Amino acid sequence: KNYWKNLGVPFDKPVPLFGSLLPLAKQAISVGDFFCKLYRSTDHPYYGLFILGQPSLLLRDPRLIQDMLIGDFECFQERMGGKCDHDQIGTNILFYMKASSWKVMRGNLSPFFSSSKLSRMLELINSVGENLVSHIRKKTSVGLAVNSLDASTMYVTDIVASCFFGFISDSLSKGVTEFLQISELWTKLTFMRVVQTSCFVFVPTLAKMFKIKLFDQTSEKYLQDVFLQVMGERKRSGQERRDLVDLLIKIEKEQSHLFKREEIIAQTLQLHFGSYDTTSYSTSFALYELCANVGIQKKLRGEINSVLSQHEIVSLEAIKKMSYLHMVVSESLRKHPIIPIMDRVCSKPYTIPNSSVTIKAGTPCFVSIYGLHYDSRYFPNPETFDPERFSPENKANIIPGTYIPFGVGPRNCIGSRFAVLAVKVALICIIRNFEFELAEDAGSFLGYDRKAFLLTPRNKSLNIKYKPIS
Numbered sequence: 001k002n003y004w005k006n007l008g009v010p011f012d013k014p015v016p017l018f019g020s021l022l023p024l025a026k027q028a029i030s031v032g033d034f035f036c037k038l039y040r041s042t043d044h045p046y047y048g049l050f051i052l053g054q055p056s057l058l059l060r061d062p063r064l065i066q067d068m069l070i071g072d073f074e075c076f077q078e079r080m081g082g083k084c085d086h087d088q089i090g091t092n093i094l095f096y097m098k099a100s101s102w103k104v105m106r107g108n109l110s111p112f113f114s115s116s117k118l119s120r121m122l123e124l125i126n127s128v129g130e131n132l133v134s135h136i137r138k139k140t141s142v143g144l145a146v147n148s149l150d151a152s153t154m155y156v157t158d159i160v161a162s163c164f165f166g167f168i169s170d171s172l173s174k175g176v177t178e179f180l181q182i183s184e185l186w187t188k189l190t191f192m193r194v195v196q197t198s199c200f201v202f203v204p205t206l207a208k209m210f211k212i213k214l215f216d217q218t219s220e221k222y223l224q225d226v227f228l229q230v231m232g233e234r235k236r237s238g239q240e241r242r243d244l245v246d247l248l249i250k251i252e253k254e255q256s257h258l259f260k261r262e263e264i265i266a267q268t269l270q271l272h273f274g275s276y277d278t279t280s281y282s283t284s285f286a287l288y289e290l291c292a293n294v295g296i297q298k299k300l301r302g303e304i305n306s307v308l309s310q311h312e313i314v315s316l317e318a319i320k321k322m323s324y325l326h327m328v329v330s331e332s333l334r335k336h337p338i339i340p341i342m343d344r345v346c347s348k349p350y351t352i353p354n355s356s357v358t359i360k361a362g363t364p365c366f367v368s369i370y371g372l373h374y375d376s377r378y379f380p381n382p383e384t385f386d387p388e389r390f391s392p393e394n395k396a397n398i399i400p401g402t403y404i405p406f407g408v409g410p411r412n413c414i415g416s417r418f419a420v421l422a423v424k425v426a427l428i429c430i431i432r433n434f435e436f437e438l439a440e441d442a443g444s445f446l447g448y449d450r451k452a453f454l455l456t457p458r459n460k461s462l463n464i465k466y467k468p469i470s
């Protein structure tokens, strides 16, 4: 209780057993709001809290965040959670991999997101984008509003199947597919899943004792089987598609001394899990903002049409020329940072720069991405959707470390370029073909689900009325 007091660090008063986490345990507040509230409760560069009995630190100052998580990365290489040997998939996804294996695996996977690989994947994403337009056209032709959160989810499911699992899922045309249903189950947060995931991350001792695993086991097994089937066929035929399946086959062949089979399979499930809700919610929030800001929608349509009048296809080169699109997506990710917090665990005693405070090995350190993005010192009128914050002239004024939708440092989001590309293609496809606005029954889309870890729209529908442009 007096741990932070004795070190002279301002802190959140703990309650017995729960520490600072009681509001979360009661599901009275979402994870993003909880850390944002702590962020706002002090002016100090850092703030103490207790994860159950474990003293932990919230880093607030952007300079400090950068010094610690980038400059002193060797002391902050791992996250909380994932130390459960009984769960060979959950523990071995890149997100939770231990530092030594992580470095090699990250090096293996990074080239998968290089410009040349993205350019190849863009062909696949474009064809899913066309299906998204057909899906909207079909619903619109019979006078229906389109639940655009569902449509975004199907769009991302089909991209994931195509780019990571190597097969066509086509849920946008079929409406429902087994892969879509399993993917939804995979990321669905029931009360039990929330408790189990919390144990896996915050109380690994309990997770070990009760053999709790990170993922829902039915969907984990299904996705593993799908991937192994594709992998097996690929090995038998000797065919190469230069995609994730080929890359993982190569790692299995060349690095069997470093990685077990589960560690390799875990990465496909990781990329699926990493992309699924994050990218579909990001697409939906961007669509919502374009409905709410008709002037911005119009201006964006102008830019997209103008660039595409000089390019036959939606190539990386064409997308790069759409600077306003980049500003719109950047602002949407500022206002809606789907992963609202990030964490690292300190691996050795560490003295906080410009202080006499030394934290112990094992201390979890958090960053409130949401708190930073809504801090009016860094982003005036943070509630306003204003892409001009990211214009070439204004961008230079953004203080490093204050805009971090994809995290900070070497362990930041590996899929950021892929995610931004997928969101941009969806917007390009929609905006070229339709004018759109919120339907009368759109309801409130902007409340966040209190039991979710991600910024999850509480109202799981985003009804949009689309008007085809001839």
Ligand code: HEM
Pocket (backbone or CB within 6 Å): 094, 095, 096, 106, 270, 271, 272, 274, 275, 276, 278, 279, 282, 337, 338, 339, 341, 342, 343, 404, 405, 406, 407, 408, 409, 410, 411, 412, 413, 414, 415, 416, 418, 419, 420
């Ligand atoms: C808009 C969509 C997305 C957002 C906002 C997002 C955000 C984040 C954030 C904040 C982190 C933690 C970074 C840190 O701790 O410094 C992260 C990590 C990660 N993300 Fe994403 N992400 C998105 C999409 C994706 C996609 C599409 C993939 C996969 C293709 C992906 C895969 C990962 C992985 C594997 C990690 C862990 C990286 C590591 O530990 O090396 N994410 N993401």
